[in-house]
Each structure stands twice: as structure tokens, then as C-alpha cells.
Amino acid sequence: GQNIDQPTEMTATEGAIVQINCTYQTSGFNGLFWYQQHAGEAPTFLSYNVLDGLEEKGRFSSFLSRSKGYSYLLLKELQMKDSASYLCAVIDSNYQLIWGAGTKLIIKP
Amino acid sequence: DGGITQSPKYLFRKEGQNVTLSCEQNLNHDAMYWYRQDPGQGLRLIYYSQIVNDFQKGDIAEGYSVSREKKESFPLTVTSAQKNPTAFYLCASSIETGSGANVLTFGAGSRLTVL
Numbered sequence: 175g176q177n178i179d180q181p182t183e184m185t186a187t188e189g190a191i192v193q194i195n196c197t198y199q200t201s202g203f204n205g206l207f208w209y210q211q212h213a214g215e216a217p218t219f220l221s222y223n224v225l226d227g228l229e230e231k232g233r234f235s236s237f238l239s240r241s242k243g244y245s246y247l248l249l250k251e252l253q254m255k256d257s258a259s260y261l262c263a264v265i266d267s268n269y270q271l272i273w274g275a276g277t278k279l280i281i282k283p
Numbered sequence: 284d285g286g287i288t289q290s291p292k293y294l295f296r297k298e299g300q301n302v303t304l305s306c307e308q309n310l311n312h313d314a315m316y317w318y319r320q321d322p323g324q325g326l327r328l329i330y331y332s333q334i335v336n337d338f339q340k341g342d343i344a345e346g347y348s349v350s351r352e353k354k355e356s357f358p359l360t361v362t363s364a365q366k367n368p369t370a371f372y373l374c375a376s377s378i379e380t381g382s383g384a385n386v387l388t389f390g391a392g393s394r395l396t397v398l
Binding site: 217265 | 287323324325326327328371373384386387388389390391392394
């Protein structure tokens, strides 16, 4: 079966750095997304990786290793507004999106 | 501003009733999707549509129905046949489906509670 694993919950301190991991086992790979979702709101697009390496976008960076079936989302200079769930999703060989359950990130002052 | 509008935000239903969730987009996107979100689970695809008057079942279509009579609109009906309908429902759209990295734009969601 296809599977996406993410930690259920993480806690970090305002101003610090946090890394949210995502491992996947899917039938093929055609890219990986990260979305941010505040409680009760719409998920919003953060990043897309299809090649190995690090993609940096302001305070957020996303890394991909296809050989390891692994990605992480790195959030720097954490702010209280970064408290949200972070969803990892993989495009499989049939171009279907497979979603992880999401990681709830709690930021403490 | 372009976006996706879902209504209602909250909906309560008695067992045995059908309810319809509205989804309207003004992004001129071809593809539209309905997902269900439950605690501790990833988003699960209910139905999707790539073009007007055509739609396909997703992974959990049983107990749901959709229509796509206009490009802008993709309503979802939760029928009485859906055994566990209480959930958060998300509508999304993208420029196209098929190959490639199609970034999804989501609506704010509709929370359905069956009493």
C-alpha cells in the first residue's frame, strides 16, 4: 500500500528553527508538496519538490531525497503565526495525490 | 480577488437526510476536487472533475454524489447512504489535472455534523 508518515505533533519556541519530516512509500514518484493549514481553514501551498536538494523560500525551506523517500520542511525564525498543521503530499505514478495526516506545530513564546 | 467559496461553513444534519455543500470558484480553473478530512488521517479524495459535465470517483465516493454543470461550480451531495458523514469537507481546484505539479487552491471548508 501507499503510505506517508509525518510526526503527529511538534512543539517549538518562538524565534527558533524546527524541521518537520515526511517519509513516503508510494507507487512511483512525480513530486512532493508541502501545505500549511491553520485550524479550521483552507490548506495553502508552501512548496513543491521534484528533484533532490533544498528549495529555499524566505523563512521556509523544503528538502527532498528521492532515493531515501524522504523530505523535510524547515521553518526558521519561528513566529506565533506559524502555529498550524503542515501537510505533506506525494504525487504517485498515476499522478494521484497521496496525503499524509499532517503535523500539528505548536509555537510557544 | 479570485478564490474558492464554500458554503455553508457549518452544517448540522439529522440522520437520513441528504445535504448539499456548495463550491464555487472564479479562478477559471478546469479541475475541481472534493476531499474529506478526518482527525489523524490524510485528506481523502471523494470526487474530482476535469471538465464540465464529467467527473470521476475518488477513493471514498460511496454515499456521495456530485455534478459539474458549470465550470465555476462543483456541488457535493452527502446522501443518507454515507454511513459516517460527520467530517470537514474541503473543495479545491487546479488549472488542470493529469501530469505535472498542479498546485491546489482550497476553499475554507464546510464542517458537517450529523446529529
